[in-house]
Amino acid sequence: MSRTTIKAVSVEPLNIPFPEPFNVATGSMAEARNVLITIKLEDGSVGYGESAPFPPSTGETQETALAAAQGCIQLLEGKDAANWRALSKLILSVFYSQRTVCAAAEMAMLDALTRSYGIPLYVFFGGASSSVETDMSIGMASPEHAYELAKEAIARGMTRIKIKVGGKLEDDIARVEAIHKAGPHVGLTLDANQGYTPAEALMCLDELIGRKIRPLMLEQPVHKYDYEGLRYVTQHTTVPVAADESAANSAEVAHLLAMEAVNVINIKLQKCGIVDALEIAALCRVKHIPLMIGAMADSRLATSASAHFVAGLGGFSYIDLDSPMLMVSDPFTGGYEQKGAIYDLAGIKSGLGIERKP
DSSP: OOTTBEEEEEEEEEEEEEEEEEEETTEEEEEEEEEEEEEEETTSOEEEEEEOOOHHHHSOOHHHHHHHHHHHHHHHTTSBGGGHHHHHHHHHHHSTTOHHHHHHHHHHHHHHHHHHHTSBHHHHTTOSOSEEEOOEEEOSOOHHHHHHHHHHHHHTTOSEEEEEOOSOHHHHHHHHHHHHHHOTTSEEEEEOTTOOOHHHHHHHHHHHHHTTOOOSEEEOOSOTTOHHHHHHHHHTOSSOEEESTTOSSHHHHHHHHHHTOOSEEEEOHHHHHHHHHHHHHHHHHHTTOOEEEOOSSOOHHHHHHHHHHHHHHOOEEEEOOOGGGGSSOOSEEESSEEETTEEEOTTOOSBTOEEEOO
């Protein structure tokens, strides 16, 4: 038995409310209904991992995630966290349809392991940088409310805003115009969350460009399995097109890249887990495909893991890690120091640097 042997694993629900419902093309969330996995090693090091299921995107619920996380306990206890890749493979082989739980288990193992090693997680991943700059998202709100939310985001120091679209075209265009009016100098990305047909996606872009509003990127314009539709949109616009729901794992990403269906890939640790995220990043770098990092309804805990991943690897063109800013409260502290849109990791001594609030 080594000092990094997993001594105990615990699982509990993690519910965090939003100040107002956050609406996207595939659904609405009034609160994050997540799952917390805590791992304790023989040397006393403690690691935290968060599962953030969202049924329209992952096919998971808090109830299924809790059941899968409970099943992980017997797979992990007594094993050496230093063998985290082999343990990740084991968990995935059993709970392959509960990917957010697999991601949470990897997160908790690596947090505990790097705390034991006495190094920050971003250094473990490569230490390319020690900070990241996020955007801030605005849901499918009315133009008037979107304008006010954009003003608030800009006052917080945001230089990029991500806008949820994928509904009625006229409503989407009015929302984007209002946000552009609130901050003409701010970079805008659009996320349709599978809400458009290929023709609608191109109409939206044409209408906006005709109004002299050129988005930096359009994310997941069509249904996740409509690979040909994704390729059609990509081939008929000069605006970069990103895959999100279509890029749930490295096999899907390899298929999309072979098809030349998109020119940006959004990695979400909740979708694919950390091991597969490393594979996706490598695939994209070989093909010179820009990378994005995104999140589900992640608290500061899972957001910190994504920030450490991005800072460690470097080279991400689009960063969308704003979900803790959209929550009423957060049960965690640390992980990073926020300065406007910047998440600064330089002060982290070991692991994620996350602690639970009393």
